[in-house]
Every structure is written in C-alpha cells, then in structure tokens.
Amino acid sequence: LIGGSLARALRQRAAVGEIVGAGRGEASLRRALDLGVIDRFSTDLPSAVNGADMVVVAVPLGGVGEVFAAIADTLPEECVLTDVGSAKGSVVAAAVRAFGRPPANFVPGHPIAGIEKSGVEVSFPELFRHRRVILTPLLETDAGAHRRVRHMWQATGAEVIDMGVEHHDEVLAATSHLPHMLAYALVDSLARMDDRAEIFRYAAGGFRDFTRIASSDPQMWHDICVANRKHLLEVMEHFSRDLDRLRLAVEDRDGEAIMDIFRRAKQARDNLYLD
Amino acid sequence: LIGGSLARALRQRAAVGEIVGAGRGEASLRRALDLGVIDRFSTDLPSAVNGADMVVVAVPLGGVGEVFAAIADTLPEECVLTDVGSAKGSVVAAAVRAFGRPPANFVPGHPIAGIEKSGVEVSFPELFRHRRVILTPLLETDAGAHRRVRHMWQATGAEVIDMGVEHHDEVLAATSHLPHMLAYALVDSLARMDDRAEIFRYAAGGFRDFTRIASSDPQMWHDICVANRKHLLEVMEHFSRDLDRLRLAVEDRDGEAIMDIFRRAKQARDNLYLD
Numbered sequence: 001l002i003g004g005s006l007a008r009a010l011r012q013r014a015a016v017g018e019i020v021g022a023g024r025g026e027a028s029l030r031r032a033l034d035l036g037v038i039d040r041f042s043t044d045l046p047s048a049v050n051g052a053d054m055v056v057v058a059v060p061l062g063g064v065g066e067v068f069a070a071i072a073d074t075l076p077e078e079c080v081l082t083d084v085g086s087a088k089g090s091v092v093a094a095a096v097r098a099f100g101r102p103p104a105n106f107v108p109g110h111p112i113a114g115i116e117k118s119g120v121e122v123s124f125p126e127l128f129r130h131r132r133v134i135l136t137p138l139l140e141t142d143a144g145a146h147r148r149v150r151h152m153w154q155a156t157g158a159e160v161i162d163m164g165v166e167h168h169d170e171v172l173a174a175t176s177h178l179p180h181m182l183a184y185a186l187v188d189s190l191a192r193m194d195d196r197a198e199i200f201r202y203a204a205g206g207f208r209d210f211t212r213i214a215s216s217d218p219q220m221w222h223d224i225c226v227a228n229r230k231h232l233l234e235v236m237e238h239f240s241r242d243l244d245r246l247r248l249a250v251e252d253r254d255g256e257a258i259m260d261i262f263r264r265a266k267q268a269r270d271n272l273y274l275d
Numbered sequence: 276l277i278g279g280s281l282a283r284a285l286r287q288r289a290a291v292g293e294i295v296g297a298g299r300g301e302a303s304l305r306r307a308l309d310l311g312v313i314d315r316f317s318t319d320l321p322s323a324v325n326g327a328d329m330v331v332v333a334v335p336l337g338g339v340g341e342v343f344a345a346i347a348d349t350l351p352e353e354c355v356l357t358d359v360g361s362a363k364g365s366v367v368a369a370a371v372r373a374f375g376r377p378p379a380n381f382v383p384g385h386p387i388a389g390i391e392k393s394g395v396e397v398s399f400p401e402l403f404r405h406r407r408v409i410l411t412p413l414l415e416t417d418a419g420a421h422r423r424v425r426h427m428w429q430a431t432g433a434e435v436i437d438m439g440v441e442h443h444d445e446v447l448a449a450t451s452h453l454p455h456m457l458a459y460a461l462v463d464s465l466a467r468m469d470d471r472a473e474i475f476r477y478a479a480g481g482f483r484d485f486t487r488i489a490s491s492d493p494q495m496w497h498d499i500c501v502a503n504r505k506h507l508l509e510v511m512e513h514f515s516r517d518l519d520r521l522r523l524a525v526e527d528r529d530g531e532a533i534m535d536i537f538r539r540a541k542q543a544r545d546n547l548y549l550d
Contacts, residue, residue, distance in 0.1 A: 112477060114481075116481070132477065134477070170470075171470070171473060171474055171477050172477065174465055174468065174474050175465065175474055175475070175477055175478040175482055176478075176481070176482065178461070179461065179481060179482055179485045179486075180481070181518070181521060181522075182457050182461060182485075182518070183481075183485060183540070184521070184536055184537050184540040184541075185514065185517050185518045185521050185536065185540075186453070186454060186457060186514060186540075187539075187540040187543050187544050188517065188536045188537075188539050188540040188543070189513060189514050189517040190449055190450065190543070191539055191540065191543035192517075192539075193449065193513075195445075195446070196543075198446060199446055199449050199450055200450070200543070200547050202387060202407065202409070202446050202447065202450055203450040203451075203547065206389075206391070206451070206454060206455070206458075206487065206488035206491075207450055207451065207454055208547075208548055209484040209485070209487050209488070210454045210457075210458060210484070210485055210487075210488060211454075211544050211547075212481065212484050212485075212544075213481035213484070213485060214540045214541060214543075214544040215541055215544045215545055216481075216541070217541075218534055218537035218538045218541055219534070221537055222530060222533050222534050222537060225525045225533055226525075226528060226530065226533075229525055229526075229528070232525060233522065233525060233526055236518070236521075236522045236525070237522070238464060238468075239460065239461060239464050240515065240518060240519065240522070242460050242463065242464040242467075243456070243457070243460045243511070243515060243518075244515065246456060246459070246460050246511075247456075247508065247511045247512070247515070250500045250501075250504055250507060250508060250511070251504075251508055253501060253504070255497060255501070258497050258500055259493055259494070259497050261459055261460065261463045262459050262463075262493035262496055262497060263493045264462075264463045264466055264467075265458070265459040265460075265461075265462035265463040265466065265489045266459075266462075266489060266490055266491070266492075266493055268462050268463070268465070268466035268471075268475070268489075269462050269486050269487075269489040269490045270490055272475050272478065272483075272486075273483055
C-alpha cells in the first residue's frame with residue numbers, strides 16, 4: 001500500500017525516473033508491474049539496489065533489519081536510504097546493526113497515512129495528499145539526503161515535519177498504536193463472548209467506525225508492538241489506569257467524575273475535527 | 276435528534292396525523308416548529324398528552340422517570356406509550372415507579388441509530404432507514420400496543436426486533452456502551468498528557484473514526500452509564516482483563532499471543548462489514 005502509493009504519486013508528478021520494485025513475493029511484484037506501478041522488479045535485494053538514487057524500504061517493521069542487512073554491501077555510496085516504519089527507534093537500531101553505524105545518507109521517515117487494507121492493488125497516488133510525513137534525521141544524517149527525502153514526500157502532496165526519534169515513538173504510541181490495541185482488544189473480547197453472533201448483530205452505528213482499524217494487517221501491527229514495545233506499554237498502562245478511574249466513577253455513581261471525563265473528551269475531540 | 280427524526284420520517288411517509296412536541300426547552304420546541312418538524316408544542320407535559328394516540332418519550336435516560344411521573348395521571352387510557360432509551364431495565368423500573376405497574380400500553384423501545392450530534396437541527400427522516408429498532412415488550416404488554424409501535428418504526432424504514440429487557444441491556448453494554456467508554460477515556464487520557472497539543476497534531480488517519488463517538492452528548496452518556504451500570508461494569512471489567520492480557524503479551528514479547536488476538540479480531544471485524 002505505502003510503497004505502491006508512493007510510486008504512483010511520484011509517477012503522477014513526474015518526480016521519478018525508473019521505479020524498481022524489490023522483494024521476496026514475486027506474485028505481488030508482478031501485479032505491481034502489470035498495474036504500471038513499477039517499471040521492473042527483482043527478487044534479489046543486493047542487485048536490486050544497483051544504480052539506485054533512492055531506496056525506500058516499505059516492509060513491516062519486523063523485516064526492516066533483514067532488508068538493511070541484504071543491501072548493506074551493495075547500496076551505492078551516494079544513494080539515499082529511507083523507510084516508512086511506524087516506529088523509528090527500532091529502524092535506527094536495525095541500521096546500526098546492518099551498517100555498523102547509521103549511514104550519512106539514511107533518513108528515517110514515517111508517512112502518517114494508511115487505510116486498513118494492504119497490498120499494491122489498493123494503492124493510490126492521493127494517499128499522502130494533505131497528510132503528514134514525519135522525518136527523524138539523526139546527528140549523522142547528511143543535509144542533502146534529508147532534503148531529498150523531504151522533497152520526495154512533498155511531491156506527493158504531504159506536509160513534511162522533522163521530529164526526534166524518541167519523541168516520534170512516544171507520540172505515535174499514544175495517537176496510533178494505543179487506539180489500534182483498543183480496537184483489536186475490543187473486537188476480540190466481543191468475539192469471544194458466548195452470544196457473539198447476537199452481539200455483533202446489534203452493533204450500533206458508531207461501532208463500525210470505532211472498530212475499522214481492527215481490520216488492519218495483524219503482522220504489521222504485531223511488528224509495531226514489538227518495535228515500539230517500551231512506549232506502547234507506557235501508554236497502555238496509562239490508559240488502563242484512566243479506564244479504571246472511569247469504571248470506579250460508574251461503580252460509585254459519581255456523576256460529576258463521569259461528566260468531567262466525558263466533557264473534557266468531547267471538547268478535545270470537537271476542537272480537533274469538524275466532522 | 277431521535278424525536279425530530281422520527282417525526283420527520285413519519286410525516287414523510289404520511290404515517291402520522293398531528294405531531295405535538297412537548298418538553299421544557301421552549302427554544303428547541305420553537306425551532307422544531309419553525310423547521311416544520313412538529314405542528315404545535317407545549318411546555319406543559321400533563322396537558323400535552325391530552326388526546327394523544329401515541330406518546331414517544333425521547334429524552335436522556337435520566338429524565339424518563341420525571342416525564343412518566345408528569346404524564347401518569349393524564350395519559351389517555353387507549354394511548355400507546357413508548358420510549359427510545361439506550362438501556363431498558365431502568366426505563367421499565369421508572370414506569371413501575373410512575374404508574375404503579377407497567378401500563379399494558381407501554382412498549383419499551385430502542386432505535387439503534389444515532390450520530391454524535393444532538394438536537395432537532397440535525398434531525399433527518401432517513402436516520403432509521405435500514406437500522407434496527409429493538410422492542411422489549413413485557414409480559415403485561417398489550418399485543419395491539421406492541422403492534423402499533425412496531426408499525427410506527429417499520430414506517431421509518433427500520434427493521435424491528437423483539438428482545439428481553441435484560442438481554443437487550445447486556446448486548447448493548449457490549450456493543451455500544453463499552454465502545455463509548457473507551458473512546459471517551461482515550462481522548463480524555465491523551466488530552467491530559469503533557470504534550471497534548473503535539474499528540475493531537477499527529478493523530479493518524481484511523482484516530483478520527485476511532486474517536487468520533489467521543490463527540491457524543493456527555494449528559495446522554497452519563498445517563499446511560501447510570502441506567503445500565505450493572506451490565507456496563509461487567510463488560511468494562513471483562514474488557515480490562517482482555518486488554519491486560521494483550522499488554523502482558525506485548526511485555527513478554529509473546530508474538531503468538533499478539534498475533535492470535537489481532538487475527539481473531541480482524542477476522543471478526545471483516546466478517547461483520549465490507550467497508
């Protein structure tokens with residue numbers, strides 16, 4: 001989804017020359033070729049990066065280290081390397097493992113865009129338009145490489161922002177990783193209840209929107225849990241305490257405490273979006 | 276929203292004669308009149324039900340008892356009484372308090388439809404189309420009254436289903452009341468974090484849908500918490516245990532347990548809806 005949408009967006013803006021798809025899954029690479037998303041493909045990573053100006057690693061977080069290791073020896077000196085992972089600390093660590101230290105041309109990135117579906121078939125060039133892309137350049141990062149990655153994402157219509165690695169992972173744990181845990185845990189919790197068929201039959205209007213993110217790719221989210229474990233655990237504990245507080249307020253029939261929580265939440269949500 | 280949308284739907288289908296709005300808030304009754312949603316209004320409940328064939332109580336759950344008490348003496352013998360509350364046990368209890376025992380013409384009801392906005396201004400006649408309305412008739416309920424309420428909701432395009440009071444409250448606690456608690460608790464939890472401005476700025480795509488229900492009316496949801504307290508507490512405890520289990524799986528780096536939860540949830544969600 002992410003790699004294909006980036007390729008389509010750059011092609012549409014004529015911001016790219018040849019696009020080479022690389023990976024292990026020949027079937028999906030062939031589909032990408034048939035769809036005109038890529039110009040050619042290779043299932044051999046070391047040779048695929050030959051002659052590349054820019055390598056974008058767009059695989060689930062658990063596979064990033066393996067990709068880095070596979071291309072470490074053949075990545076051209078001047079080639080810019082970036083990724084699209086939803087957690088950045090683990091990607092930087094993987095780069096250190098593969099390259100000895102973070103390459104000067106390595107610019108960690110994270111487009112905050114996505115839908116619950118995966119695969120090149122559902123990719124589309126507008127995915128990043130008006131979305132934010134966070135780059136987390138390191139002290140070692142070359143200014144020119146940083147600029148080239150920024151320009152690439154700007155060409156897709158995204159707003160590009162810089163942030164520290166640690167701070168990125170904290171903020172995304174709260175705003176993205178935690179909500180996914182809640183949606184997965186809720187749907188699974190209901191699915192394991194005795195009267196599950198009936199429960200889902202009467203799922204009310206808001207339920208559909210609320211649980212949409214539980215349709216996201218399990219492997220991708222498993223990898224995010226592992227990659228951003230520390231920060232995710234922190235926000236999960238924080239949230240559990242807050243949910244306990246609400247449960248106690250309901251138990252104690254503490255109307256004022258309940259209303260405080262609901263009012264603050266509604267105000268914060270209303271200030272965020274005009275639906 | 277609910278009362279106004281019902282009035283609009285019945286009018287559109289020519290399934291209603293005169294529509295009388297009744298309540299304490301003269302301003303909103305006047306708006307309903309100006310919008311053509313009602314034919315006249317009254318702020319005096321006892322006299323408002325004079326000559327009525329059907330009375331639909333569409334107020335937050337905390338106000339239902341007061342409305343029942345106000346109309347108990349003047350409700351015409353043959354008039355059918357129904358309500359739209361999201362929890363049914365407390366409404367039945369309120370009817371017993373006001374009338375001594377559940378009136379034979381009383382048919383508790385719950386349209387499973389709604390948006391996070393409230394008020395007659397946002398009401399629309401299609402709100403109930405293809406939605407479910409659950410009726411929870413009692414042993415005492417007259418078959419003719421039951422039929423009239425069913426026909427009324429069918430005229431709005433809804434599918435009408437019967438269910439026991441207790442079972443309704445259990446199922447709705449899981450599918451509607453619990454998700455609202457999670458959305459409110461999450462948004463409030465994030466809103467009280469130190470870097471709240473930044474956190475919300477980077478809220479990812481799914482966050483908007485996930486938190487939409489946190490924009491719902493706080494008073495209405497406070498009342499639902501109180502009215503369905505017992506069942507809500509049960510599902511909150513159940514969910515908290517399941518969330519703890521997921522947190523422990525992340526803590527223990529138990530990839531299999533994480534994947535099990537995510538896969539089951541995705542499958543259940545995908546089977547429910549084709550987004």
